[in-house]
Structure formats: C-alpha cells, structure tokens
Amino acid sequence: MANLRDIKRRIKSVRNTSQITKAMQMVASAKMRRAQELALKGREYMSSLARVLGHLQESISNASSPLLEERENGRELIIVVSTDRGLCGGLNSNLLKEVLLTCPAEADYITIGSKLNSQLTRCGRKLAATFSLGDTVEEADLKPIFDFIRKGYIEGDYKSVRVIYQKFINIMVQRPHCANLLPIRRDDLMNVAEQEPGSNTTTDFLLEPSPTALLNSILPLYFGHLLVQMILEGKASEQSARMVAMKSATENAKNLIGELTLEYNKARQTQITNELLEITTAMKAME
Amino acid sequence: MALNFRIITPIRTALQAEVSSIHLPAVAGEMEILPGHADLIAAVDNGELTYKPVGGEAQSLFVGGGFLQVEQQEVLLVTDTALAAGEIDTSAVEAAIERAQAALRNSGTVLSRQEQTYLAAQLAKQLSMLEYSRKKKNRH
Numbered sequence: 001m002a003n004l005r006d007i008k009r010r011i012k013s014v015r016n017t018s019q020i021t022k023a024m025q026m027v028a029s030a031k032m033r034r035a036q037e038l039a040l041k042g043r044e045y046m047s048s049l050a051r052v053l054g055h056l057q058e059s060i061s062n063a064s065s066p067l068l069e070e071r072e073n074g075r076e077l078i079i080v081v082s083t084d085r086g087l088c089g090g091l092n093s094n095l096l097k098e099v100l101l102t103c104p105a106e107a108d109y110i111t112i113g114s115k116l117n118s119q120l121t122r123c124g125r126k127l128a129a130t131f132s133l134g135d136t137v138e139e140a141d142l143k144p145i146f147d148f149i150r151k152g153y154i155e156g157d158y159k160s161v162r163v164i165y166q167k168f169i170n171i172m173v174q175r176p177h178c179a180n181l182l183p184i185r186r187d188d189l190m191n192v193a194e195q196e197p198g199s200n201t202t203t204d205f206l207l208e209p210s211p212t213a214l215l216n217s218i219l220p221l222y223f224g225h226l227l228v229q230m231i232l233e234g235k236a237s238e239q240s241a242r243m244v245a246m247k248s249a250t251e252n253a254k255n256l257i258g259e260l261t262l263e264y265n266k267a268r269q270t271q272i273t274n275e276l277l278e279i280t281t282a283m284k285a286m287e
Numbered sequence: 288m289a290l291n292f293r294i295i296t297p298i299r300t301a302l303q304a305e306v307s308s309i310h311l312p313a314v315a316g317e318m319e320i321l322p323g324h325a326d327l328i329a330a331v332d333n334g335e336l337t338y339k340p341v342g343g344e345a346q347s348l349f350v351g352g353g354f355l356q357v358e359q360q361e362v363l364l365v366t367d368t369a370l371a372a373g374e375i376d377t378s379a380v381e382a383a384i385e386r387a388q389a390a391l392r393n394s395g396t397v398l399s400r401q402e403q404t405y406l407a408a409q410l411a412k413q414l415s416m417l418e419y420s421r422k423k424k425n426r427h
Contacts, residue, residue, distance in 0.1 A: 038298065045297045048365045052356045055328055205356075208329035209315040217330055218354060225297065 004271065007264040011257055018253030024087065025246035031135055032171070032239035038137075039168050039236040042229045049222050050192035055205055056215060057186055066154055067219045068183050074159035076107035077128070077152060079181070079227075081165035081234035082116040084132050088238055089245035091166055091174060092116055098176035099125075099164055108158070110148065112231060128152075137231055146224065153182055165230045166237035172244060174237035181226060184219060192226075288322040289341045294350070294364045301369035302348070304340050309362060311336040311355065320357060327357040331366065333415040335422075349375065349419045351412050368412070372423035375416060384413045 080099055082092050092115050099116075100123060103109075108128040111117055117130055129148055133141050152158045160182060167177035180188050207214055292309060294302040309320040312334030320327075331354060337347045353366025387410040391403065 041299055042297055044300065045295050045365065048295045048363055049354070052328060052354050052363070052365060055356065055358075204326065205358075206325055206327040206329075208313060208318075208327065213314075214328065214330055214354075217352075228297075 004264065004267050007260055007267060011260045011264065014253050014256050014260065018250050018257070021246045021249040021253065025243055025250060028239050028243035028246060032236065032243050035135075035232065035236040035239045036168065036171075039229070039232040042225070042232050046225060046229050047192055049218070049225060050189050053218055053222055054189050056207070056211065056218070057189070065215060065219055066183075067223055070183055071156070071159040074157055076104060077149070077158040077161045078103050078107050078109050079149075079161065079163045080109060080111045080116055080120070081163065081231055082111055082113040083234070083238045084113045084115060086115060087245060088242040091238060091241040095164065095166055095176050096120070098178070102178055103162070103164065108152075110145075112145065112234070133231065135235070137228060137235065142228065142231075145227070149182070149227075158182075163227065163230050165234045166241075168233045168236040168240065171240045174241055179226075179230065182223065184223060288360070290320065290322055290324075290362050291360055292338060292362045292364075294348070294366065294369045296366055296369050302338075304338070306338045306362075307341050309336065309338045311350065311364075313355070318355075320355075320362060322360065324357050326359065327355070329355045331355050331364065333412045335419050336364075336369075347372070347423070349416050351416075352408075368416075370416075372420055375420040377417065377420055380413050380417050380420070384410065384417065387413065 110129045164178045166174040289305040292306045312332045314330040336350045339345045350366045351368030356363045
C-alpha cells in the first residue's frame with residue numbers, strides 16, 4: 001500500500017497539470033474561433049477570385065505569364081505549413097507522414113513553423129529556409145516568404161511550388177492536404193471555383209481594360225492569397241487540434257484524480273483500522 | 288428587375304444586397320452597372336462605390352482595388368478592402384500614409400523596384416481612403 005503522503009503529492013501535481021491544460025484549452029478555443037472564422041471567410045474570397053479567373057480561361061490559354069508557365073527543368077519546392085508550438089495532438093506527425101509519403105526526397109523544402117524542422121532533416125530532406133509566423137498572419141511577416149518563392153521561381157531554380165498543410169475540415173477533423181501553388185493550372189482553378197454553388201462558365205465576358213492587364217493584376221493576387229489561405233487553414237487546424245488535445249488531457253487528469261483519491265481513501269482507512277487494532281490490542285494486554 | 292450584388296473581402300462578406308444600380312471606379316474609368324448589363328469582368332481601382340438598394344436610399348462605401356464580375360443578374364466584387372465612411376479610422380490611415388511616405392523617401396537604392404511599386408500602390412490606396420473619409424465627414 002502506497003504511502004499516504006506520496007499519494008497526496010501525486011494528486012496535487014495532477015491537479016496542477018490539469019489546471020494548466022484547462023487554461024491552454026481555453027486559450028486555444030478563443031484563438032480557434034478567430035482563426036476558424038478567418039479561414040472560412042478566406043475560402044469564400046478565394047473561390048470568388050478563382051471564379052473570376054476561371055471566366056478568363058480563354059485568355060489564360062494564350063497568355064504568357066511566368067506564373068502560368070509549365071517548365072521541364074528545375075527542382076521542386078515544397079512548402080510545409082506546420083506549427084511553431086507542440087501540444088496539438090497528432091497534427092504535426094500526421095503532416096510529416098504525408099510529406100514523406102507524397103513528396104520526392106530531392107526537392108527543396110521550406111517550412112512555415114519550426115516544429116517539423118529536425119524530423120525533416122533527419123529524413124534527409126533539404127531545408128532551404130524556415131519561417132515563423134505569429135498567431136495572426138501579418139502582411140509584413142509574409143513578405144520574406146513571398147520574396148523567397150518569387151526569387152526562386154522567377155529565376156528558374158524551381159519548376160513548381162507545392163504547399164502541404166493541414167486542411168481544416170471541422171474542429172475534430174483536420175486532413176493533410178497537398179496543393180499546387182505555382183504554376184497556376186487551369187484544373188486547380190476549376191477545383192477552387194467549383195466550391196462555389198451555381199458557377200457555370202458559359203458566357204462571353206467583356207473584359208476591361210484588357211485581358212492581359214486583367215491577368216497581370218489578378219494572377220499575382222490569386223497566387224498570394226492562395227498561400228495566405230493555406231496558412232490560415234493551417235492555423236485554424238492547429239488551434240482546433242490543440243483545443244481537442246488539451247480537452248482530453250484535462251479529462252484524463254480528472255479521471256486520474258478520481259482514481260488516486262480512491263486509493264488515498266483506502267490507504268487512509270487501512271491506516272485508521274491499523275491504529276484501532278493497535279489500541280485495542282494494547283488495551284487487551286493491559287487487562 | 289434587380290441585381291444581386293455581393294462584395295467579398297478576405298475577412299468578410301462586406302455586402303450582400305438586392306440593388307438597382309451600382310456606380311464604381313473601374314481602372315478604365317468610372318462605370319455604372321444597371322440591371323441587364325452585358326457580362327463583364329473589370330479591374331476596379333481605389334475609390335468610392337455607390338449603390339442603390341431596391342427601394343432605398345443610395346449608399347456609399349470605400350473600395351480598394353479588386354475585380355468586378357457581372358454575370359447576368361449576379362454582380363460580384365472581389366476586393367481587399369470595403370469600408371463604410373464610419374468604419375475608416377482616419378488617424379490610423381494618416382499614420383500609415385506617414386510611414387509609407389517615409390519609407391519611399393528613404394528608400395534610395397535599398398528597395399527593389401517591385402517593393403517601390405508596392406509601397407506606392409499602398410500609399411495611393413491610403414490617400415484615397417483618407418480623401419473619401421474627409422469628403423463624407425464634410426458633407427455631414
């Protein structure tokens with residue numbers, strides 16, 4: 001039978017831990033609400049942009065923008081959107097599994113969020129750069145990322161850019177998802193646009209000021225927002241996963257406290273019984 | 288007959304309404320959209336957008352650059368900013384203008400051409416937002 005004082009100490013430490021996980025759960029759920037809203041609103045914006053772009057598809061087929069060009073030579077660049085902090089369940093390890101499964105080993109990698117850096121290096125992937133973003137995605141923080149991609153892509157080092165991130169399905173479910181970022185392909189556009197109900201690409205559109213001018217301004221915008229959207233999805237997934245993980249941790253702690261308290265009470269009862277036994281034995285001996 | 292008008296920004300659906308006319312600053316010049324307009328995709332500039340809800344008073348908004356799509360009765364404006372006069376924080380805009388001007392002045396050779404263009408575009412947007420907000424205030 002464990003020592004009474006030991007059990008008491010364990011109960012105390014489990015209770016402290018549960019207070020911490022509870023607090024983290026609260027924080028994550030507050031952040032989650034915000035991140036989720038941004039991700040969902042962003043989806044609507046993206047699909048509207050894609051819809052407009054989809055209508056320009058005839059112009060796309062004869063336009064020449066580096067953002068549309070398919071290339072033969074060069075390496076692939078893969079952007080892994082992981083998290084900066086842990087304690088978010090299996091989010092990062094699932095993402096890593098997906099990366100190892102779907103992405104070629106000879107590609108260059110950049111990570112947004114540093115949690116997967118060491119694992120990727122250990123698996124022999126070449127890390128070209130790593131970036132960290134706060135809980136809110138600020139334009140200023142994104143600039144170095146865009147500069148890096150643009151430089152590598154426009155100068156021809158990379159033939160394509162892919163992003164792998166945790167897509168936010170709902171609070172309980174996040175799924176690793178791999179999407180093409182560059183070059184912008186018509187099929188991908190259609191996929192994004194078709195999320196919008198009632199989109200039919202039939203009629204001829206008047207284009208103002210000119211197809212080329214339109215494409216030149218809308219393509220960089222689309223590309224930029226696509227990446228931002230994936231980062232937002234990643235953030236929403238991170239906060240949801242953390243909230244769920246912390247919730248189950250708190251519940252576990254509660255169960256553990258219950259079990260320990262039971263054990264503590266038993267031990268105490270045994271002690272009391274023993275003491276009574278001693279007293280009565282002593283009394284019997286005195287008679 | 289009415290137009291189903293939606294303004295979508297990255298952070299919210301700024302407007303969803305049945306309107307009878309829309310007046311907006313396109314890159315190629317100001318433009319009025321009425322029911323029955325031909326299908327159109329146009330680039331939109333910074334500036335004031337006014338629309339008239341069905342059976343209501345004309346309303347106005349500041350819109351940042353973006354794209355307008357007219358598809359039969361569906362009008363969709365995809366833009367980075369859409370704010371009513373009351374929602375514009377004038378002092379924040381002024382501070383942003385200050386920062387952008389300072390950055391442009393001190394840039395010299397440090398900034399690439401791309402960055403300069405970006406800063407100049409930001410500046411133009413902020414200035415036009417300020418102008419819009421002042422104009423609205425004076426009217427009241």
